[in-house]
Amino acid sequence: MATPAPHTEKPHVLFFPFPAQGHVKPALQLAKLLHHYHGFQVTFVHTEHNRRRLLRAHRPDALSGIPGFCFAAVPDGLPPSDVNASQDMAALLLSLETSVPHFRNLVADLPPVSCVISDIEHILIAAKEMGLRCVTFWTTGACAFMACQQCQQLVDMGILPFKEAEQLRNGYLDRTVVDWVPGMPKHIRLRDFPSFIRTTDPEDPMIKILLSSMACHRTTPSAIIFHTFDELERETIAAMAGILPPIYAVGPLPLLVSQIPVGGALDTLESNLSKENHACLEWLKGKGPNSVVYVSFGSIATLNKEQLVEFAWGLANSKQEFLWVIRDDLVNNGADEPANVLPPEFLEGTKARNYMTNWVPQDAVLQHEAIGAFLTHCGWNSMLESISAGVPMLCWPFGADQYTNSRYACSEWRVGMEISSDAKRDEVESAIREVMEGERGKEMKRTVMEWKEKATVAAMPGGPSWVNLEKVIREVICLAQ
Ligand code: UDP
Numbered sequence: 001m002a003t004p005a006p007h008t009e010k011p012h013v014l015f016f017p018f019p020a021q022g023h024v025k026p027a028l029q030l031a032k033l034l035h036h037y038h039g040f041q042v043t044f045v046h047t048e049h050n051r052r053r054l055l056r057a058h059r060p061d062a063l064s065g066i067p068g069f070c071f072a073a074v075p076d077g078l079p080p081s082d083v084n085a086s087q088d089m090a091a092l093l094l095s096l097e098t099s100v101p102h103f104r105n106l107v108a109d110l111p112p113v114s115c116v117i118s119d120i121e122h123i124l125i126a127a128k129e130m131g132l133r134c135v136t137f138w139t140t141g142a143c144a145f146m147a148c149q150q151c152q153q154l155v156d157m158g159i160l161p162f163k164e165a166e167q168l169r170n171g172y173l174d175r176t177v178v179d180w181v182p183g184m185p186k187h188i189r190l191r192d193f194p195s196f197i198r199t200t201d202p203e204d205p206m207i208k209i210l211l212s213s214m215a216c217h218r219t220t221p222s223a224i225i226f227h228t229f230d231e232l233e234r235e236t237i238a239a240m241a242g243i244l245p246p247i248y249a250v251g252p253l254p255l256l257v258s259q260i261p262v263g264g265a266l267d268t269l270e271s272n273l274s275k276e277n278h279a280c281l282e283w284l285k286g287k288g289p290n291s292v293v294y295v296s297f298g299s300i301a302t303l304n305k306e307q308l309v310e311f312a313w314g315l316a317n318s319k320q321e322f323l324w325v326i327r328d329d330l331v332n333n334g335a336d337e338p339a340n341v342l343p344p345e346f347l348e349g350t351k352a353r354n355y356m357t358n359w360v361p362q363d364a365v366l367q368h369e370a371i372g373a374f375l376t377h378c379g380w381n382s383m384l385e386s387i388s389a390g391v392p393m394l395c396w397p398f399g400a401d402q403y404t405n406s407r408y409a410c411s412e413w414r415v416g417m418e419i420s421s422d423a424k425r426d427e428v429e430s431a432i433r434e435v436m437e438g439e440r441g442k443e444m445k446r447t448v449m450e451w452k453e454k455a456t457v458a459a460m461p462g463g464p465s466w467v468n469l470e471k472v473i474r475e476v477i478c479l480a481q
Contacts, residue, residue: 010068011114011478012041015137016103016123019047019076019092021273021299022381023119023139026227028271029253030117030137035069036260038473042069043110044269047076047099053273062270069269072110074102089300089400090205100126107132115477117225121209121216128220135476136221140380142233142249143184143408144401145226146240147193149214150181151207154197159190161207162200173198183239185412192407195399218244223476227251227380229458229465232387232413232451248472252384254363255459256466273299274359280323281364283355287321290372290445293432294365294391296325298379301398302333305341311375312346314428320436321353323371325360366391373435378402378416383409388459390452392444394419394431415448 013034017027024046034040046054046063051073054063063071077098100122107113107130116127116134127134138145154160162168173191181188190197196206217224223246230237230249240247250256260266284292293315297303303311308331315322326338362382365371366389374386375394383405386393393416395406409416417440419431435441458465 010039010041012043012111013477014043014045014107014110014113014116016045016116016118016120017137017139018119019050019096021271022379024050024273025271026139026251026253026381027117027137028269029257030225030227030250031069032257032260032266032269033253033469034473034477036264036266039068041111043113044069044071045103045106046071046073047078047096048073049076049078050273054270057272057275058270061268066265066268069266072106074099074106090209093209094205096120097122099123104130121213121220124216124220133476133479134221135472136217136224136245137227138217138224139227140401141383141405141408142226142228142236142240142247144194144380144404145217146181146184146236147188147404148196148210148401149218149240149243150178150193151197151210151214155207155211160197160199161202161204162198165200168198168200182242183236187411188407192403194401195403221245223248223472225250225472227253227384229455230468231454231458231464246472246476248468250465250469250472252388252455252459252465254385255388255455256469259459259461272359274327276359276361277357278361280355280357280360281368284323284365284368284370287370289369290436291321292370293318293320293322293373293375293436294371295322295375296360296362296382297327297330297377297396297398298382299327300379301377302329303331305331305336308338308341309343309346310423310425311428312342313425314423314432315354316346316350317425317429318432318436320372320432322350322355323360323365324354324356325358325362326356327358363389373432373441375419375432378405378409380405384455387413387415387448387451388455390445390449392416392435392441392448394435396421396423413447413451415444415451417444 015027015031017023031042031044035042065071077095103123103126113132116132117137118124119137124134174189176190178188179186196210224244226249228249228251237247331338331341363385366385371391374391376382377398378395393409395409395416395418397403397406406418410418417431457463
């Protein structure tokens with residue numbers, strides 16, 4: 001199944017990221033950095049489900065690897081269907097247990113592995129049991145990780161799971177302030193915690209998985225690498241120092257990776273599970289600076305028909321030009337064809353000023369000078385990419401860590417404005433007008449440009465994220481066993 005990496009003295013690092021787009025992409029970026037700048041041998045492991053998706057989206061050589069950088073795939077227990085498996089997170093997490101024996105066999109077949117880098121609990125534990133050094137690469141923010149770390153305490157305090165369904169509605173989550181988390185602002189509410197806590201079921205599989213995975217990351221890895229940068233989450237990172245293994249912040253990875261000269265063999269290695277439409281960049285070329293709203297809800301979030309229609313009319317009524325990523329499976333997990341849900345009058349009325357497509361090269365889109373704002377679900381990668389490009393955000397968190405990310409973007413970093421979860425077209429329209437033309441929009445733009453500068457400095461040669469990367473290599477990954 002694996003093309004064995006050549007046996008040399010170079011450290012051999014095995015990456016096995018959680019098999020969802022937002023984890024695989026930054027993991028491949030980190031792997032490329034270790035290979036290009038430090039000469040590491042890399043084995044990058046996908047699940048078979050994702051391998052099939054990658055091969056459908058790209059030329060076969062996207063997974064053939066290059067000298068010293070090979071791909072492997074292990075069974076994942078999922079049925080061989082085309083469906084985007086990341087939408088059922090609990091099922092995906094549980095199915096990953098079936099990958100563990102295959103992972104062990106793979107390691108036994110490969111040249112000696114110096115370090116396993118993963119965010120999957122079972123893989124980290126298996127690696128440690130096999131006597132391998134392991135490191136967590138956490139692909140979401142330190143703030144959401146810190147919130148997840150508090151869940152055991154919420155259980156011990158009798159808050160989780162919630163006693164009544166009413167607590168999940170009627171503003172209870174908004175009203176309940178959690179002011180005791182080290183390194184987090186005093187105004188953080190239960191509403192800002194990752195959505196996994198929103199349950200009344202004592203047997204909820206996500207809560208169980210969350211508790212055991214948080215305990216695993218405290219005790220199993222030799223270090224935790226975070227995809228963030230020191231200045232963005234300084235207080236949270238400092239507070240974590242006492243409770244977690246050594247922490248290293250190495251982001252924003254797109255800015256670090258962009259320093260690898262283009263045109264090299266690494267460019268052929270793909271992490272996009274869907275085929276990118278590059279023609280949207282041509283469409284953007286003709287547009288004025290800061291004139292286009294970019295809309296994307298990431299790789300997992302799904303909308304119901306009503307939500308799609310309300311966003312559509314909000315965009316139409318704002319009179320702004322927009323580039324909208326509408327995945328084929330965006331509406332009700334793909335049960336509804338987006339083209340059949342969008343009203344014909346909307347399509348006809350906006351055709352001169354919209355571009356809608358299934359998947360785009362998002363980094364390049366956000367870096368384009370035409371983009372004036374990003375209507376986002378607040379996935380961590382999307383937020384870092386937006387901050388790195390100096391693009392203010394309209395935040396519509398959908399689930400998982402996105403509530404925490406949105407709260408930080410809006411209240412701490414002041415680069416975003418939240419839209420209600422049940423937003424109707426008028427709210428969407430006025431939020432778009434505000435971010436594109438209003439005073440608040442101008443203020444957010446100024447602030448996000450300051451953050452862009454800080455992100456750029458973090459990612460400059462010799463900047464904090466490079467220094468942290470070199471430190472984790474020296475202090476952990478390359479340490480003699
Ligand atoms: N992305 C992309 N093209 C798209 C939409 C998303 O390349 O059309 C990328 C985006 O750049 C980001 C990732 O997919 O790196 C999504 O990760 P994120 O953490 O933002 O959200 P998730 O998909 O995990 O909810």
